[in-house]
Amino acid sequence: MRVRAPFVWPEDKAKLRRRAIVLEWATLGSMGTAVIVLYFVLGNSQAMRTAWIEDVLSLIPATAYLVASAVEQRKPTTRFPLGYYRAVSIAHLVGATAILVVGCYVLVESAAKLVEQEHPTIGLMSVFGCEVWGGWLMMAALFYSTVPPVILGRLKMPIAREIHDKPLLADAAIQKADWMTGTGAIVGIAGVGFGFWWADAVAALFISVDIVRDGVRHSMRAMGDLADRIPHTVRGDAVHPAIRVARDAAAGVDGVARADVKLREEGHLLTGIVYVELRSDAAVVDCVDRVRKAVEDSDWRLYDISVMPVRPGTI
Known part of the structure; x- marks a missing residue:
């Protein structure tokens, strides 16, 4: 395990x-x-x-x-x-x-x-x-x-x-x-x-x-x-800006056509899944690793992010 x-x-x-x-x-x-x-x-x-x-x-x-x-x-x-x-x-x-x-x-x-x-x-x-x-x-x-x-x-x-x-x-x-x-x-x-x-x-x-x-x-x-609600800010009830930051970071990686994220809170940390549509010429394993690193580097709270390639048109 x-x-x-x-x-x-x-x-x-x-x-x-x-x-x-x-x-x-x-x-x-x-x-x-x-x-x-x-x-x-x-x-x-x-x-x-x-x-x-x-x-x-x-x-x-x-x-x-x-x-x-x-x-x-x-x-x-x-x-x-x-x-x-x-x-x-x-x-x-x-x-x-x-x-x-x-x-x-x-x-x-x-x-x-x-x-x-x-x-x-x-x-x-x-x-x-x-x-x-x-x-x-x-x-x-x-x-x-x-x-x-x-x-x-x-x-x-x-x-x-x-x-x-x-x-x-x-x-x-x-x-x-x-x-x-x-x-x-x-x-x-x-x-x-x-x-x-x-x-x-x-x-x-x-x-x-x-x-x-x-x-x-x-x-x-x-x-x-x-109950795994999407992350919200500490004060107020606004959606946490890390969601947008993570999505933009994933979409900005070479070889990624589109990206979306589903995040949840684990105490101080934010974790979840990044869905990516890859371009036809992208190397899957290499691109997935770069997406994970880009997302986790975009905000210190983002931790243990999973990246899932999906078929074009899914996102």
Whole structure:
């Protein structure tokens, strides 16, 4: 059985990938401390509970990413001759599902609190023997929990675009939800302090809508990639330009009359089949090799491309 040669990352992309892994470890460390801090000042605030649960679930995409990054580097074997590159796509689905679960939970809980008209109470807490209104401690903890997501999310975005890293983008999206939830919770707690009992639940409700939207969008993209949808860009839902580039590269090889491609995503990579109509005087084996090399050289993501000569008029 033919086993794929391991994919070799270009040095500049490999450097960005290593940086992404470092950022994910930083995410686990910073958000882990935020979870601990929030736990000790939870009280009975719905927005506070929402922020804490979301921070706990936000550890899932980073963990999935780190596991997938380790699995992806394994060499293809006779049992997995195509390698483990789809582990990254699975991590994308796991991260997207975490976003969706967070959003749905927040939406249902917040709506229930409004319907039941539950009035949250924020009492006094003892700090070094002094009685302090719990809302101040909650808001301080929430502010602390919003700082790392803002910084880490912004650092991850350009890397995700550069190395075609959808799970990293999904993680950046849930970190956006983290700081939005934290900010909304601060507003809600302040509202409770001013006597507006509904401010707490309304803040969490509005935040949940945006989280659910992100979760649905990323889940649909992740499932599409695993179902071999044609490659799309990391941000937005545009067809990946590598498809056109690969087609043009194949058509530009001497001896090729026409060319077409069918590509799919395997994590960071794009692979698939190139169909070529050869001119009558072309040497088949030599032309096929040149087409494969031209296509794989046209974009660093293109890997293990198969080339299939077809009869004239087929394309």
